[in-house]
Amino acid sequence: MGEHLLEIKNLSTSFKIKDKYYAAVDDVSITVNSNEIVAIVGESGCGKSALALSINRLHNSERTKMDGKILYKGKDVLSLSNAQMNKYRGKEISMIFQEPLTALNPLMTIGKQIEESLSYHTDLSKNQRKDRACELLDQVGIPKPELTYKQFPHELSGGMRQRAMIAIAIACNPSLIIADEPTTALDVTIQAQILDLLKSIQEANGMGVVLITHDLSVVAEVADRVVVMYAGQVIETGTVDEIFNRPQHPYTRSLLNSVPTTTSVQNRLHVIEGVVPSLVNLPRKGCRFKGRIPWIEDGLHEETPELHEVFPGHHVRCTCYKHFYFKNAEGEEINHDIAQSK
Numbered sequence: 001m002g003e004h005l006l007e008i009k010n011l012s013t014s015f016k017i018k019d020k021y022y023a024a025v026d027d028v029s030i031t032v033n034s035n036e037i038v039a040i041v042g043e044s045g046c047g048k049s050a051l052a053l054s055i056n057r058l059h060n061s062e063r064t065k066m067d068g069k070i071l072y073k074g075k076d077v078l079s080l081s082n083a084q085m086n087k088y089r090g091k092e093i094s095m096i097f098q099e100p101l102t103a104l105n106p107l108m109t110i111g112k113q114i115e116e117s118l119s120y121h122t123d124l125s126k127n128q129r130k131d132r133a134c135e136l137l138d139q140v141g142i143p144k145p146e147l148t149y150k151q152f153p154h155e156l157s158g159g160m161r162q163r164a165m166i167a168i169a170i171a172c173n174p175s176l177i178i179a180d181e182p183t184t185a186l187d188v189t190i191q192a193q194i195l196d197l198l199k200s201i202q203e204a205n206g207m208g209v210v211l212i213t214h215d216l217s218v219v220a221e222v223a224d225r226v227v228v229m230y231a232g233q234v235i236e237t238g239t240v241d242e243i244f245n246r247p248q249h250p251y252t253r254s255l256l257n258s259v260p261t262t263t264s265v266q267n268r269l270h271v272i273e274g275v276v277p278s279l280v281n282l283p284r285k286g287c288r289f290k291g292r293i294p295w296i297e298d299g300l301h302e303e304t305p306e307l308h309e310v311f312p313g314h315h316v317r318c319t320c321y322k323h324f325y326f327k328n329a330e331g332e333e334i335n336h337d338i339a340q341s342k
C-alpha cells in the first residue's frame with residue numbers, strides 16, 4: 001500500500017497542569033488518505049480537539065509535550081522547525097474552526113484575510129490575489145463575491161462566514177483540511193449546506209479531510225471512515241458502514257443509541273450515564289470505559305486493553321465488547337441496539 005497522506009503513529013499530547021503532564025491524546029495511531037474524509041467522534045472532553053490542534057502544532061509549546069510521529073506525506077511535522085511549520089500551515093494543512101466569528105479577524109475585510117494567506121504562500125501580484133480571492137468566494141457559494149470581498153466578518157451571516165472561512169482554508173490548495181466542529185454553531189439547514197460544500201470541495205480537489213465532530217448524523221452524511229475516541233484513546237475504528245451497521249464497543253453502541261430515530265423516540269432514548277473523566281482524574285490503567293458500564297464484571301475487561309481487528313479494517317479496544325449488553329432501569333438485560341434491531 002502506498003504512503004498515506006497523514007499517518008499519526010503513537011501520538012501522545014500531554015498538557016502541563018500544576019507542574020505535571022497529563023496525556024489528553026494517549027498513544028493514538030490513525031491514517032488519512034487523499035480523497036478521504038475521516039471523522040473523529042466522541043463526547044466533549046475525549047481529546048478530539050487536542051488531536052486536531054496537534055496535527056498543525058497549534059498548542060502552546062511551553063505547556064504541551066508531544067510524543068510519537070505525525071507523518072504528513074512521509075515527513076514528521078513534529079521534527080520541523082517553527083519556520084518550516086509556518087510554511088506548512090495554510091499551504092499544505094489548513095484548519096476550519098467551529099466559530100468563524102472568533103477565528104476570523106474582526107478588523108480585517110474578508111478579501112484581505114484571504115489575500116493574507118495568498119501573499120504568504122504564493123507569488124501572485126496584488127491584482128491576481130484580488131481576482132483569486134473573488135474566485136474563491138464564488139467557489140464557496142457566496143452570491144456577490146466582489147461585495148463580500150470588501151465586507152467585515154460581522155456583516156455576514158453565520159453560514160456566509162463559515163463559507164468565507166472555507167475559502168481562506170482552501171486558498172492555497174492544501175492537501176489536508178482539518179475541520180474542527182465546522183457546523184456545530186450553525187442551524188440545521190445551513191449545517192447541511194456547509195457539509196455539502198465541504199464534501200464537494202474535498203472531492204473536486206482530492207483532499208484528505210479530518211472531520212472532528214460529536215454529531216453522528218454529520219458523520220453518516222459525509223465521512224468515509226470513523227475513529228471513535230474515548231478518554232484520549234481510540235476505542236473503535238472502521239468504515240462508516242462498519243461502525244454504523246456493526247458497532248462493537250459499548251461506547252460506540254451507546255453513542256449510536258443516543259441518536260434520535262423514529263423508533264427510539266417512541267421508546268425513550270438510551271442515555272450513557274456518567275461523563276468523560278477530567279484529564280487529571282483519567283484512569284490510566286485498564287479499560288477506561290469500565291466505570292460507565294459497572295454491570296459488566298471486572299474480569300471481562302482486559303488488563304491492558306488492545307485494539308483487536310474484529311472484521312477486516314474494523315478495530316475495537318478491550319475484550320469487554322464481547323460481553324456487553326444494555327440494561328434497563330430495573331437492571332434487566334435489554335436489546336437496545338438500533339443497529340441490531342433493524
Ligand SMILES: Nc1ncnc2c1ncn2[C@@H]1O[C@H](COP(=O)(O)OP(=O)(O)OP(=O)(O)O)[C@@H](O)[C@H]1O
Nearest residue numbers: 015024043044045046047048049050051214278279
Ligand atoms: N490547553 C489545555 N490545557 C490543559 N488541559 C486541556 C487543554 N486543552 C484541553 N485540555 C483537556 O484535555 C481533555 C481533552 O480536551 P479536548 O478539547 O481535546 O476535548 P474534545 O473532545 O475536543 O471536547 P469538545 O468537543 O468539548 O471540544 C479535556 O479534559 C480538556 O479539559
